[in-house]
Amino acid sequence: MHRELADIFVDINRDPETKVVVLTGAGDRIFCAGGEFSAMQESIENPQAAVVSMQEGIKLVHALLAVDKPTIARINGHAIGFGATLALFCDLTYAVDTAKIGDPHVLVGYAAGDGGALIWPQLIGYARAREFLLTGDSMRGAEAAAMGLVTRAVKADALDDTVNATAKRLAEGATVAINATKQAINMPLRRQFSALIEAHIGLELMSHFSNDHVEAVAAMLEKRAPVFSGT
Template identity: 45%
Template sequence: MRQGPAGEEAMVLEAYERFQFRRDGRVLTVAIAAPGAVNAVDARLHAELATLFTDLQHDSHSDLIILTGEGKAFCAGGDYAWFEEQIRNPKSFRAIAYEARRIVTSLLDLEKPIICRLNGPAAGLGATIALLCDIIIADERAVIGDPHVKVGLVAGDGGAIIWPQLIGFARAKEYLLTGDLLTASEAARIGLINHAVPAAELDSKVAEVAAKVLGNPRWAVRWTKTVANQPLKALAAQMMDSSLAHELLSNMAADRAEAVRAMREKRAPRLTGE
């Protein structure tokens, strides 16, 4: 999207099928609205995430983005039907590597401040997107984690980049290697997110922080963020190709297929080490 009349920019945003947009002055709320109860990532949502943040950068009618989820979840990881298609046809997994890279790099490139309103569970790619936002404010009942390993995948879509930067390597590797989920309150305590508040206070806390950010000069805010993100952008450039290559390899392992079957059948996986 290029800067232009409000009608043209609205048409670009209206083309998105997996997001809903609400404006309040210079604040644009972007809500993940995928089919199903947990806003799981399917092929369409993945493709739209790869262009969303570039389009938000060029939206001339907003200065701050609030990213949240419709319903009771933020984004609870990948859709199992999509996983099974990737297992049956590894070429389909290979084909989305460019999108996966762009999701991370375009989110880090976004100059506008972006607040994550973490209204419910965030897992896998959903957690990565939440944690790559500038400020994360959660409903204290929400949970967050990166359970890629539980479905037989390398945490290659950005989790291995951002978790260690927020909570250190020892804690990050424990959560990435176990796939365990944290409560929002625990995540705030260890510094993974900024705030965990009661559900009734979530919107007021988001509005409070947004007002503080918007009360400062626009370009001072945007370019301070730009400078602060430079180390993360360097890490993404250094790590994403290798991360995605290893994730692609893990998608072709026998234990990957068994892990997904076990999840769908709600049983313990029968792993072979292959």
């Protein structure tokens, strides 16, 4: 799915019949929970897998940002780590008010290098973004909307109506003007992403080889609190 998401965004961009993109998770509990701890353990044992995964992440966000049409994140549940990054890089973000949104990279011994350190400060400012990214704390959808991290938070039973109404309005609007405006808004963000993402991923990859990352993954798999050494 990691690889296929990048490809589908490229395909969508070439499809003249697609006017609006809605990105959401299956079910009603999770939008995207981020990395799996078993996969992290495999990457510790096979570092090349971590390199490939992070390269795929770059390609995926590049493809998302390159979509000319409006993108809507329908945040139907928890959006964590790279899952939050995917949602926040969409043009419009509608979240269930109880959904948990956070980037806990540091809690697993990782630098927030897959786009979180770029997009969070853009949306809520550096002071607030630093607190959440450096602690790994999460927030609920209602709080995220109040501080501007997401466009709007609604009750679960109102999510579909909210998303569908906006998608319909955009799809029936002046497509050329809407798409051009979306592209103009995203130009500075795309330039920053292109200029910085390799360095950000490099920092995350560096942290992949830290003892603290190994300890964090082991602790999660063993269901205990990690004991970090700072190395």
